[in-house]
Amino acid sequence: MHLYDGRIIDHKRLNADCYRLTVAAPPIAQAARPGQFLHVRCGATYDPLLRRPISINTVNRKNGSVTMLYRVIGRGTALLAQKKVGEQVNVLGPLGQPFTFDPSYRKVALVAGGLGLAPLYFLLQELNIDDLVFFQGARSASEILLTHNIKQLAKELYLATDDGSAGFKGTVVELFVNQLAFQNFDIVYAAGPQPMLRALCLELKRNHIKGQVSLEERMGCGVGACLCCNVKIGRGNSWVYKRVCADGPVFDAEEVYWDDSANNG
Ligand SMILES: Cc1cc2nc3c(=O)[nH]c(=O)nc-3n(C[C@H](O)[C@H](O)[C@H](O)COP(=O)(O)OP(=O)(O)OC[C@H]3O[C@@H](n4cnc5c(N)ncnc54)[C@H](O)[C@@H]3O)c2cc1C
Ligand code: FES
Incomplete structure (x- = not known):
């Protein structure tokens, strides 16, 4: 698990309330497995105090980036949506247990x-x-x-x-x-x-x-x-x-x- 200030390298609005956010976080990109999530500090300060859990949507292990896909629901995600490319976002992760796969599955x-x-x-x-x-x-x-x-x-x-x-x-x-x-x-x-x-x-x-x-x-x-x-x-x-x-x-x-x-x- 890593606590990381990742620079935002891409942040796009996909529809009325959904966004795709990519941050540079090489240690997290290397370690992340499908099903795990990041605990995201959405604001620039400790308000809101609690982080928000967002799943890892994809990683690029070559350039060390992690992407999240999120919907604006309330205050935390609304603050996240205001962040611009080049700014930093503090993320904790990867967290939780991933999906598991048995090679016998066809x-x-x-x-x-x-x-x-x-x-x-x-x-x-x-x-x-x-x-x-x-x-x-x-x-x-x-x-x-x-x-x-x-x-x-x-x-x-x-x-x-x-x-x-x-x-x-x-x-x-x-x-x-x-x-x-x-x-x-x-x-x-x-x-x-x-x-x-x-x-x-x-x-x-x-x-x-x-x-x-x-x-x-x-x-x-x-x-x-x-x-x-x-x-x-x-x-x-x-x-x-x-x-x-x-x-x-x-x-x-x-x-x-x-x-x-x-x-x-
Ligand atoms: C493991 C996990 C993975 C998630 N992955 C995604 C994702 O990939 N994309 C995405 O858009 N959303 C995801 N969510 C839901 C996301 O965490 C909430 O939509 C978000 O926390 C809402 O925060 P808010 O401040 O905007 O809303 P508010 O309603 O203002 O939040 C108030 C409080 O409720 C909590 N909360 C509200 N809705 C949820 C919820 N559905 N699940 C958990 N906590 C909630 C917040 O964390 C906060 O503590 C995930 C939740 C969990 C638990
Ligand atoms: S959020 Fe604290 S134990 Fe799960």
Whole structure:
């Protein structure tokens, strides 16, 4: 883990509220693995006090840069969006446990909801596998990002939008489930909003498919000390609290305990 003042080398607005930010941070670029995140000081001062967790979207190990893809949600990300090329941003990372891959996997699905795209794009780049199907879901066509880059690396790309303005009209989980009639996946990697991941975990369980999901929780320290990012992880009705920042953010799909559901058993 490194605490680093990285110079911003690129910062682009991609749509109404999403940005792609690249900072020079060679030690982080070398160490980073897909699924890990950075804890970012968004302002120039200690206000806001807490850093904001943002996934690593890609790294360039040759020039030592790290890229993040983020949406402006509140004060922290709004401050980040104001930063200019040439300025510095303080980042702590890489943090958390990455996605894991078994060389016996032959056919893999990546299922991204919204900016769950960020860590899955990094995974797509690092997985050396021919038979990889990418499912991307968003609210509307303007929020579908990086399709050109994904098409260069994935065997197939399927799109879903809530309003039907691009690809399948419906959720990315519905789209994924439709494909299960035609494709057998050895493993499914997913990231996105909690309701999407909950629905996906249920489908993976029903269909006896292995999965890994990247969870998001509000964070304080980001390094496992404050326990404010706890989630329930276990099997059946037996669970323990685990920290998303240090034990995750990536967890086995079958081990995530969804409080409101009857599907844990
Ligand atoms: C492991 C991880 C990876 C993430 N990766 C990305 C990414 O790649 N791109 C991206 O746009 N967003 C990502 N997020 C969500 C991002 O951290 C929040 O959108 C951001 O913290 C909002 O901060 P804010 O000050 O703009 O919003 P505010 O709502 O003002 O934030 C107030 C507080 O809530 C916390 N918070 C708000 N929303 C979230 C959330 N969804 N998850 C965790 N904490 C939250 C903030 O950290 C802050 O402490 C990730 C979250 C986690 C936990
Ligand atoms: S944010 Fe402090 S323990 Fe996870």
